[in-house]
Amino acid sequence: MKNREIYCLNNISRVGTGRFRKGYTLVDEIDHAAGVLVRSADMKAMDFPPTLRAIGRAGAGVNNIPLDRCAEQGIVVFNTPGANANAVKELVIAGLMLASRDIIGGNQWIREHADVPTIQKDAEKAKKNFAGCEIKGKTLGVIGLGAIGVLVANAAVDLGMEVYGYDPYLSVKSAWDLSQKVHHAAILDEIYDKCDYITIHVPAVDSTKGMINQEAIARMKDGVRILNFARDVLVNDDDMAEALTRGKVKAYVTDFPNPKSAEMPGAVVLPHLGASTEEAEDNCAVMAVEEVQDYLDNGNIHHSVNFPDTDMGVCSSGGRIAILHRNIPNMLGQITKALGDANINIDGLQNKSRGDYAYTLMDINQHLTEEGFHNLGLIDGILRVRKVM
Structure with missing residues (x-):
């Protein structure tokens, strides 16, 4: 070893x-x-x-x-x-409650009045300031149905919510795992039009950065409640602050504190607790x-x-070679030729690509010499050659 x-x-x-x-x-x-x-x-x-x-x-x-x-x-x-995923899912469910009931405001009131002898009686009068609504029977829109989004959608169904899910890249596994009671939204506007609550579960890429902005919020229902436990940059902070001030957005719960979100009126900002x-x-x-x-x-x-996912199990041949290389034409041909010139037979091979890069994993009938490894490394476009075993 x-x-x-x-x-x-x-x-x-x-x-x-x-x-x-x-x-x-x-x-x-x-x-x-x-x-x-x-x-x-x-x-x-x-x-x-x-x-x-x-x-x-x-x-x-x-x-x-x-x-x-x-x-x-x-x-x-x-x-x-x-x-x-389960840790984040549970915090999202907590976020739904925080967006619905002013639990934090009520707790702050209690702490501020902790030394008042009549606190119990005063609390009965004050509690109307922190009243909220129940999530049962409300409509939740889940944007992104990956591992976390699916768990959130299914949990919300179990809590009695009507759930709409949007994901144009829904995987086969997510489709199997998703509750049949979740409605499929063909376009984002369907989420914006119908949902009382919206939770985001997408990666931060060019097409999603700032996706919750003034234009998107304008399409949503008045008093919508928005949750962001995915990525900070998915929400335009200036537009969210303005929507909260106007009352267009009733509540915003985010797991990403920054100088702008920390000052937002009506926002519940958590210290990135999702996976903690x-x-x-x-x-x-x-x-x-x-x-x-x-x-x-x-x-x-x-x-x-x-690099692309590749799996050939455990090697049962004379040896195994792993080659990381650029995804350019004739790479595989050059690699197999170099092995042929070294009088090496290939017992098994997988060649996969991902964007600009590719990976070739090969089982061979005998160990390759140092000279053979050197010759492979000389091929233009090869990034690393490694003897696995």
Whole structure:
């Protein structure tokens, strides 16, 4: 078993790191690490050693990792989609309650009057200022039906809400998992027109940044309640503040504090608690460790964000070679020719692409010589060649 060093850039759950097999060592420096585990630490300005082959993000978002630079250096970046989904789902349900009942305002009133002897009697008079509504029978729009969105939609159905879901890229798994009682919205306007509550669960990409803006809010029902537990940049803060002031938006609950959201009237702003549970941190750590370990040991890729998913199980041939390369014509032909010139037979092969990058994983009938590896590395467009076993 090879001795592989793993560097943890953040505090990673021991439930996860305990999954590393014999031959893996947790180290305090990145200098010779084969893998890195990270949560929220910013890696964009970091220099990576030539030994680094994999980065496991214990969470879903990867905006703290330089994905293109990693790809060019032949470093596979993994995330852990769905590992923290239940934790976020539960907080979203809490957000529905906070948007409906002024629980926080009522609690603040109690604390402010804690030293008043007649607080119990005064509270009976004051409580009308914090009255709200029930969510049962109300309409919820879920924008984005990934792992979290599906759980939220199903839970809301169980709570007696009428639920509409919108996702033009709905996966087969999400479709199977989604309650049959969730209505399919063909366009976003259907969500805006019909829903008393709207919750967002989409990634932050160019097409979604600022999607909840003045124009979108104008299409919504008066008094709509909006929840954002996905990404800060999905909501235009200036437009949201203006809508809250006018009363167009009754309540806004967000898990992303910033100087603007913290000052919004009528907003409930939480300190990014979505995945902050012991269970979620354990789940994310376990998933990240298993992804990194399977890649280093077997060359298999699951849940990478810069290279395609590929799985050939455990090698049963003479050896296995992993090749990260650019997605350009004739790469596979050049690779197989180089192996043929080295008198190597290929027992199994997978070649997958993702955008500008591709991955070729091959089982061969015998070990390739150092000269053979050198010749593969000379092919234009190859980023990294690795002997897996």
